[in-house]
Amino acid sequence: MSRTDLQHRSFRLSKALLERLRRHATTRQSSQTLLVERYIAEGIAMDTYPLILFRDSPVGRRATLEGTRLDVAQVVETIHNEGGSIEGAAAYLSLTPVQVRACVRYFADHRDEVVDYTKRVGAENGRLRAAWEREQAVLV
Template sequence: MSSGYDGATYPGILLRDGPTGQRAALAGGPDVWEVIAARQAIKAASPELDGDELVTEMMASTGLGRHSVDVALRYYADHRAEIDEWIAANEAAAEQGELLWRAEQARRTVR
C-alpha cells in the first residue's frame, strides 16, 4: 500500500514494513490507520464533535500531540482508500479472532 508517499508533504510520517506490506505510521508512534480508527470510534460515540473538539479528543484518547494528529489527518485526507483498507483488514482480523475464541470456549464447555 502507501503508494504516492512523500516525506516532505507528510513530516513525521514514515513507512513501516510488516508481514502484510508497508504501512504509513507516525515516527515513534502508531500507524496512521490506528489514529484514524480512534477518530472513527470517537465520532461514533460523539457524532457532535468536530474540528478542534474532535482533535482534542483524539489527542486525549491516543496520547498524541497536535502535530501528530494533524499530520495523520492530512495523510488520511490524501490516502483515504489505503487507510480505510487497513482499518477494514484489522476489523476483519479482530472479528475472526473473536470467532475462533468463541468456538474454543464452546468446545471447552462441551467436554
C-alpha cells in the same frame, strides 16, 4: 497500481546496494522489483508527510505515526470519537496537535488506502474472534 501500469526505467546502483537488495528480497520472499517499488513509494510519502512512516502488520503495510505505536487510522478514528476535535484527540492519545494533524493530512490524501487497511484489520479480528469462540466451545 496495477501490474500493467509498470514502465521500465534504468538506474545505476552500487554493486553493494544491489547485493543487499537481492539478499533482502530473498529473506522477505519478495521480488526485487516489488521491494524497490515499495521503498520508492514509501520514501516519497515519508518526505511528503513528515511524522508518517510505514510498518509491517499481519494484514499488510500500514501508515503509522512516528514515535508511537499508533496507526493513522487509529488517530483519525479518535478524532471522530472526539467530535472532530484535533485538540481532543491529541489530549486523549497524549499526542501534540501537530502529530494529530500529520495523520489528518496523510489520511486526507490516502483515505482509500487507510480505509482498506482498516477493513482488513476488522476482517482478521473477526476471523480470530470466531476461532477463539470455537476453541472456547470445546472447553465448556
